[in-house]
Amino acid sequence: xxxxxxPDIHITVxxxxxxxxxCNYSYGATPYxxxxxxxxxxxxxxxxxxxxxDTLVQGIKGFEAEFKRSQSSFNLRKPSVHWSDxxxxxxxxxxxxxxxxxLTFGTGTRLTIIP
Amino acid sequence: NAGVTQTPKFQVLKTGQSMTLQxxxxxxxxxxxxxxxDPGMGLRLIHYSVGAGITDQGEVPNGYNVSRSxxxxxxxxxxxxxxSQTSVYFCASSTRTSRQTQYFGPGTRLLVL
Numbered sequence: 001x002x003x004x005x006x007p008d009i010h011i012t013v014x015x016x017x018x019x020x021x022x023c024n025y026s027y028g029a030t031p032y033x034x035x036x037x038x039x040x041x042x043x044x045x046x047x048x049x050x051x052x053x054d055t056l057v058q059g060i061k062g063f064e065a066e067f068k069r070s071q072s073s074f075n076l077r078k079p080s081v082h083w084s085d086x087x088x089x090x091x092x093x094x095x096x097x098x099x100x101x102x103l104t105f106g107t108g109t110r111l112t113i114i115p
Numbered sequence: 116n117a118g119v120t121q122t123p124k125f126q127v128l129k130t131g132q133s134m135t136l137q138x139x140x141x142x143x144x145x146x147x148x149x150x151x152x153d154p155g156m157g158l159r160l161i162h163y164s165v166g167a168g169i170t171d172q173g174e175v176p177n178g179y180n181v182s183r184s185x186x187x188x189x190x191x192x193x194x195x196x197x198x199s200q201t202s203v204y205f206c207a208s209s210t211r212t213s214r215q216t217q218y219f220g221p222g223t224r225l226l227v228l
Contacts, residue, residue: 009155034216043205044158044219090157102148102173103207103217105157 002027002093006106014114015083021076021109023091032094033074034103035065039087047089050074061085086113116141119220121206127226128196136191136223138206144218145211147189151175151202152222158205164189165211196227 003026013019025031032051036044048059055067065076074091091106122137140147148163150173160173164183178200180192189208193200203224207217 004157006157036219043221046216046218049216092158102160102163103158104174105150105159107155107157 002031002104004091004093004104004106006089006091006109008109009107010110010112012112012114013081016080019076019078019081019085019111021089021091021111023074023076023106024072025074025091025093026072027093033065033067034092034094035059035063035074035076036090036092036105037061037087038090038108044090047076081111081113083113083115086111118142119206119208119218121204121220121223123223124221125224125226127228128193129228130197132196133192133194134196136193136204136206136225138189138191138220139187140189140206140208140218141187142208142210142218143186144208145186146209146217147183148173148207148217149179149181149189149191150205150207151200152205153202161191161204196225198227201225201227 005024034049035047038044047063048057050057050067058064063078067074088108088110090108092103094103119140145166149161150158152158159175162181164170170181203222205222206220209217
């Protein structure tokens with residue numbers, strides 16, 4: 001069965017600093033990978049996704065993520081964070097049959113931004 | 116399009132009571148899913164459906180029932196609520212087409228006393 005690990009429960013960064021959120025997955029085949037963001041009291045919004053091809057994917061709000069098969073990782077990055085980026089971030093993996101009816105989520109990383 | 120809608124937004128139940136969480140989507144999506152979100156555990160799949168009349172269990176199905184009589188609706192039933200079912204519940208939908216993504220509803224916060 002697939003699994004996702006987000007090793008950082010909580011990260012604090014200064015506004016304007018760079019950000020990297022870690023995600024490692026375990027899956028026997030080519031995974032479909034996703035990053036979602038959840039603002040307090042809200043649902044989940046898709047930031048970006050990887051299915052195949054270019055291993056560096058661009059998403060909304062200036063985020064990007066890089067798929068590294070050798071490291072089983074799909075880390076999320078942003079060069080300069082804004083106070084509005086404070087939220088919880090979830091990495092998820094989907095089955096490669098269709099990739100969209102069953103997602104396995106990581107436990108999330110809560111991001112705090114300090115002025 | 117309203118997207119994925121969920122009702123109610125918040126509900127308090129007593130142990131042993133039953134209730135149905137409603138989920139509807141107006142995007143003609145074939146796939147629909149229910150997740151629960153608990154602190155420190157991320158989202159876990161409860162049940163999912165790949166089309167009207169077809170449902171299957173996810174990671175944590177015990178204590179929950181689902182049915183899918185129409186493409187639009189995918190209700191989640193708690194037959195006898197337990198405090199362990201206190202959680203935030205999210206419904207999601209997506210198309211059958213490969214490489215599509217799930218769209219999530221705003222969630223239902225459930226408290227079981």
